[in-house]
Amino acid sequence: MTAPLQDSDGPDDAIGGPKQVTVIGAGIAGLVTAYELERLGHHVQIIEGSDDIGGRIHTHRFSGAGGPGPFAEMGAMRIPAGHRLTMHYIAELGLQNQVREFRTLFSDDAAYLPSSAGYLRVREAHDTLVDEFATGLPSAHYRQDTLLFGAWLDASIRAIAPRQFYDGLHNDIGVELLNLVDDIDLTPYRCGTARNRIDLHALFADHPRVRASCPPRLERFLDDVLDETSSSIVRLKDGMDELPRRLASRIRGKISLGQEVTGIDVHDDTVTLTVRQGLRTVTRTCDYVVCTIPFTVLRTLRLTGFDQDKLDIVHETKYWPATKIAFHCREPFWEKDGISGGASFTGGHVRQTYYPPAEGDPALGAVLLASYTIGPDAEALARMDEAERDALVAKELSVMHPELRRPGMVLAVAGRDWGARRWSRGAATVRWGQEAALREAERRECARPQKGLFFAGEHCSSKPAWIEGAIESAIDAAHEIEWYEPRASRVFAASRLSRSDRSA
Ligand SMILES: Cc1cc2nc3c(=O)[nH]c(=O)nc-3n(C[C@H](O)[C@H](O)[C@H](O)COP(=O)(O)OP(=O)(O)OC[C@H]3O[C@@H](n4cnc5c(N)ncnc54)[C@H](O)[C@@H]3O)c2cc1C
The missing domain is CATH 3.90.660.10 (Polyamine Oxidase; Chain A, domain 2)
Structure with missing residues (x-):
């Protein structure tokens, strides 16, 4: 399991001596990579194409940057409390006093949801939801609580999944799942002020068999349903952009804005970046590079020295807007x-x-x-x-x-x-529909380095579409660079070894 790295005592402590690392992208993955590499004693600089840091963590302040007025989270807005890496950095960066409860979908009994009878308050929706849910079932001989479970699960999926995706998932709440739930006493799981809802989190947590009986497509989507409707999600009181800003303030290396990478050439011992800076285009030869830009953007760049499998994953990874x-x-x-x-x-x-x-x-x-x-x-x-x-x-x-x-x-x-934004061309990688083994194979391929070029970003993680995933991938990339031996030193070591072999 990925864990934040240990502090080094300084540059001399870095394995094989300090390395010079260029990080592309000042989103959370790029910033965490830089922060962790510096802690290990390496030298880092970050180049960012847009004119701000944070990437897909973006807090819009209606009265302008730093203004006192209200703000809107246009990117990430909440953190499930179980996302331990994200919570680790919040604590490490002194942001714990900013952590507040994030109130989510249906958490307020007075909030609304649509039905065939028009908008209903959450507190009074149960009868209509149950009727609508039962109408679609081949047999309605279930206990009322079972129907209530099915109706709220269905309502949660409908609220979270895009319309086209919902249709398939709706049909997945089938007979097998309802039969299992019908054998469980749901009284302890009734919740809400009128106790006319079912606490799906507690039910799934207490009855793993119920979850295991879900058809694969539904089972894979459940994490998101449970994360997004959980009562243990948090936010940052002064805005989510506090997280990248605090991180940036702790990084010693230079963070250059307005530097758009337009080409990456991988050579045996170096990586050359072509960078547009306003009207000028320059090339930079780097020892090590960590690329955190989304593959939707990367696939539009001129890329050479990549192997074919890597190019395939760069071009084929699916993002949703x-x-x-x-x-x-x-x-x-x-x-x-x-x-x-x-x-x-x-x-x-x-x-x-x-x-x-x-x-x-x-x-x-x-x-x-x-x-x-x-x-x-x-x-x-x-x-x-x-x-x-x-x-x-x-x-x-x-x-x-x-x-x-x-x-x-x-x-x-x-x-x-986010689908049209030049620096992301999508909101996040989505691997909902995939088997666990395929998801992991795709993740590994996304993260697989090309000689001195390493990869991080939510798309390289086991938690895509979350800050947690971006951080996980950043820590992994920092680990890999720390242990990476460039080809030149491998050849040197091998030749030394063969000489001593000969003399022995
Ligand atoms: C609408 C929305 C809602 C979300 N909600 C949540 C949530 O509630 N909770 C949660 O945990 N996560 C949420 N996420 C996901 C989370 O925001 C992302 O997983 C995470 O921020 C991605 O970080 P990253 O560093 O991998 O990528 P990014 O943040 O995209 O960073 C990549 C950086 O690279 C830069 N870049 C791009 N192209 C170039 C180039 N050619 N040259 C130089 N630099 C370049 C970009 O400008 C950017 O700064 C949400 C995302 C979106 C879009």
Whole structure:
């Protein structure tokens, strides 16, 4: 299991002496790689194409960088408390006092979800959800609690999976799973203020057999359902970008912004980077390079010296897009509607709507994360121009929240389409549909170095699409570089060995 590295006593402590390492990308993977390599005594510099650090951890501040107003998390927004590497760095960087509960989908009984009868409050949705769920079953001779389990599992999947993916998963909540659950007393798992929901986390944790009986496709998706609806998820009070910023402040090596890598040539003992700096293009010859840029971007670069298998994985790794649209509102109107936080499942084009806590000066307003979409749902929004997309989201959402139609309620809109963004061309690698063995084979191939060129980033990890995965891959890459012996010294060692062999 990946573990943060031990501190070295200084450069002389680095195995084989200090190495000069160039890291491409100042997202969390690049920053952790640099931080860990420096702790081991190596010399690091980071080159970043965009004009900011953090990559897919991006906090949009409506009053401008460093301003006191409300902010929206346009990238990563929550950390499952079980993500121990991420929590380790939060503690190490002195951010523990910023950790707050993250309230997620359906955590507030007053939040909404759609049904054939229109929007329902979570607290009153059970009867309708059960009726709708039971209608689709070949036999409805299940106990009421079993149907309640099926209905909430189905509702959670519907809220988290993109529409096209949901259809398959919905059919996976089948007879075998329900028969098993029917034999379990679900009374201890009833939850919610009206005790009309089933605590899926506790149920799956206590009954591994239930989880094992899920069809493979559903089983593989369950981690995400459980992570995203867990009650033990956290956030950083002053914004998730505190994590990359604190890390960057602890790195001694230079972090250069606005340096776009446009070509990578791998040679036996060096790696040459072609880098665009404004109007100039320069080449840099490096001893070691760690590439953390997403493969969606990497595959557009000029690459030489890569083996064919590596090129194949760079070109074939699948990414999903994601879109987030945030409204800066005059006031947190949802509080008057009884919603104190968490998220609604809005459906339609909007999909998920989050109510971040309004913790700052009330005069500065509050932020509503109006829409969060992934996969084909994000593609549908991305096909529209920005004004059309924002208007559609406002229109659909105002059916649930008519307060949005009040003049002056929406002060500003911020949107980010990660599929179109030049520096990511996608939100994250998705390996939901794959068998565990195939997932691991793909991960290994993504991470496999090419001579002095190493790879890190969420796509190289066992937890893709999470900060945790990016950190895991960064620690692995730092380990690999620490132990890597360049070809020249291998040849030198081999020739020494053969000479001593001869003289013996
Ligand atoms: C919408 C969204 C929501 C998410 N929600 C969560 C969440 O709630 N919790 C969670 O844990 N994770 C979440 N994630 C995932 C998490 O943000 C990522 O897994 C993680 O930030 C990826 O880090 P990385 O360093 O691998 O990649 P990146 O952050 O993408 O870093 C790569 C860096 O390389 C730079 N770069 C790209 N091309 C070049 C080039 N040619 N030259 C030089 N530099 C270049 C980029 O600008 C970037 O800074 C979310 C992601 C998205 C998009």
